[in-house]
Amino acid sequence: MAGDNRRMTIAVIGAGPAGMAAALAAAGRGAAVTIFERNSDVGRKLLVTGSGRCNLTNAAVAPEKYSCADPAWMGTLLGRFGVRELTGFLRQIGVPAYSTSDGWYYPLSNSAHSVVAAFHQALLQAKVTLRMKTQVRDIHSAKNEWILSFAGEGGGPDKSFRKVIVAAGGMAYPTLGSRGELFPILRNLGHTLLPKRPALAPVIVELGPLVHLQGVRLDAGVEVWQGANRIAGSAGNIIFTEWGLNGPGVMNLSHFISADPRGEFELSLDFLRFFDAEFSDLLQAKRATPTPLNVFLAAFFSPKTAALLPQLAGLTEGTGLDQLEEGALQKLIRSLRDVRLRVKGVKGFDVCQVSAGGIPVTEADPQTMESRIAAGLHLAGETLDAVGPCGGFNLHFAFASGALAGSAAAGGSPAGD
Numbered sequence: 513m514a515g516d517n518r519r520m521t522i523a524v525i526g527a528g529p530a531g532m533a534a535a536l537a538a539a540g541r542g543a544a545v546t547i548f549e550r551n552s553d554v555g556r557k558l559l560v561t562g563s564g565r566c567n568l569t570n571a572a573v574a575p576e577k578y579s580c581a582d583p584a585w586m587g588t589l590l591g592r593f594g595v596r597e598l599t600g601f602l603r604q605i606g607v608p609a610y611s612t613s614d615g616w617y618y619p620l621s622n623s624a625h626s627v628v629a630a631f632h633q634a635l636l637q638a639k640v641t642l643r644m645k646t647q648v649r650d651i652h653s654a655k656n657e658w659i660l661s662f663a664g665e666g667g668g669p670d671k672s673f674r675k676v677i678v679a680a681g682g683m684a685y686p687t688l689g690s691r692g693e694l695f696p697i698l699r700n701l702g703h704t705l706l707p708k709r710p711a712l713a714p715v716i717v718e719l720g721p722l723v724h725l726q727g728v729r730l731d732a733g734v735e736v737w738q739g740a741n742r743i744a745g746s747a748g749n750i751i752f753t754e755w756g757l758n759g760p761g762v763m764n765l766s767h768f769i770s771a772d773p774r775g776e777f778e779l780s781l782d783f784l785r786f787f788d789a790e791f792s793d794l795l796q797a798k799r800a801t802p803t804p805l806n807v808f809l810a811a812f813f814s815p816k817t818a819a820l821l822p823q824l825a826g827l828t829e830g831t832g833l834d835q836l837e838e839g840a841l842q843k844l845i846r847s848l849r850d851v852r853l854r855v856k857g858v859k860g861f862d863v864c865q866v867s868a869g870g871i872p873v874t875e876a877d878p879q880t881m882e883s884r885i886a887a888g889l890h891l892a893g894e895t896l897d898a899v900g901p902c903g904g905f906n907l908h909f910a911f912a913s914g915a916l917a918g919s920a921a922a923g924g925s926p927a928g929d
Contacts, residue, residue, distance in 0.1 A: 520544065522921050523660055523673040525648050525694065527554035529907055530893030530914035531679035532631045536605065537918030539638035546641040548648050548660070554635065555628035557685055561907055566624035569598050569908040571615030577905055579767060580898040581872045588878040593912035601915060606630040616903055651676060651697050658888060675888050675921040679914055682867030682894030683708045698871060702885040706869040711767035711899045713864035717756040717779055717853040721823055725752040728817055733785030734761045736768050737778045744768045746901065747785055760902035766858045767868040767899050777855035783821070783848045787812055802832035824851060866906050870897045880920030881913050890917035
């Protein structure tokens with residue numbers, strides 16, 4: 513079998529996290545691997561992950577964290593390549609990782625540059641051929657082989673391979689090379705193509721009086737509502753901007769909004785989500801005192817925020833707690849737990865962290881990532897319609913799907929066995 517693997521020729525389209533993982537996994541099984549990448553360097557998109565720290569994965573990685581066509585499909589993939597398998601894979605490459613108290617994994621270097629450098633060196637040592645500044649124009653099959661054609665004068669003649677792994681990304685960060693040109697080709701090969709749309713994107717909302725909180729960041733619960741229907745919920749840091757909200761707490765929900773561009777949505781903000789018990793305890797202790805509302809609220813919020821929040825209930829910031837009628841106090845509490853903001857849309861591909869849409873996950877085998885439509889074609893990363901929240905979930909999926917694809921394409925058992 514080793515001789516067969518050495519003769520196996522594999523093309524990997526894309527040198528992002530999924531593509532590099534696929535190439536290394538395939539080369540590790542003895543295959544002759546060539547990466548085709550339109551950029552001049554590998555891992556360009558990886559450099560911007562985790563605000564430059566490279567949030568590799570998350571201890572909470574689980575099927576239910578992802579939005580995709582079939583949670584059981586994701587369960588099979590993660591069962592093959594979970595956090596233990598990924599951290600082991602990265603350690604072999606030369607990327608030791610650690611986890612924070614909340615389960616977010618980072619490289620010990622806290623540097624995305626060091627991760628990319630380690631991957632690049634590993635690719636060179638594995639004798640993976642790197643064809644940079646090369647854009648694939650077409651993919652078609654002929655006589656049990658796959659033929660790749662290239663765009664531009666620098667592409668050269670067509671090349672044939674036994675297997676092809678498409679890991680060219682989605683449409684997020686188009687300036688880094690992910691522009692979605694291969695999706696029409698995959699559709700021509702028989703795959704379903706779901707419209708690509710922004711995910712993990714800032715949300716544009718009508719802030720109303722909260723417009724005065726520009727620049728403020730705080731932790732809150734966030735829900736998306738469409739009429740009387742709660743669509744989804746999240747919790748985390750949010751940032752007030754001149755046009756709406758940024759931060760993981762709202763970005764995690766953006767793909768639900770972009771799925772229905774004409775839909776009428778509202779965001780519900782729960783400012784008490786992270787300290788409800790503490791808020792109730794202090795209120796009970798201070799209820800009969802002349803403590804001004806803004807002073808009381810400043811125990812939980814910045815002074816700027818504490819001065820503004822009483823306005824949501826039609827109250828003034830200097831009103832003493834002992835002067836408030838119970839009805840007015842309960843109105844204030846309700847307003848803090850459910851601030852409604854009308855959604856106007858989400859920011860576009862140029863600022864979103866990942867994109868949703870693409871090929872449904874059900875059209876690939878979750879153990880091998882091989883297409884169920886076209887044998888010998890494997891799909892990985894953002895090529896597939898799977899979105900996780902902020903915190904390393906999407907990078908984990910990219911690495912895992914790439915490693916499974918590369919291992920299987922080379923003729924080995926799925927990585928992680």
